[in-house]
Amino acid sequence: MDFNIDKKNNYTIVSVVSEKLDTKIAPILKSELVLISGNGEKNIILDLSKCRYCDSSGLSAILVANRLCKNANGKFVLTGLQEAVERLINISQLDTVLNIADSVKKGEELIS
8 A cells, every 4th residue: 555544533644655646656545535535534634754756646636635625614734745746836836725734743733
């Protein structure tokens, strides 16, 4: 498995444990996020602290999670951005759309 899922009381943490969030992992991650949302979870923290590379399919998975949470009146938080991934998100101007926190702990504070 390229990511771990940790269900908490009012949110779920999805941690990508692969160094790359690309076309190999993104579709699986996307369907997992849809399942989590379909099970009634409206708050998701996506931890990318181990992820050093992200491509357009990875960004697409991030945006799907953001939309699912928004549609459920919940909150999506992205945490642990490595330099290259953060640069991609800034270039894509997604830093103005997404909730971004330095750590999972800070992400939890944004949700509660």
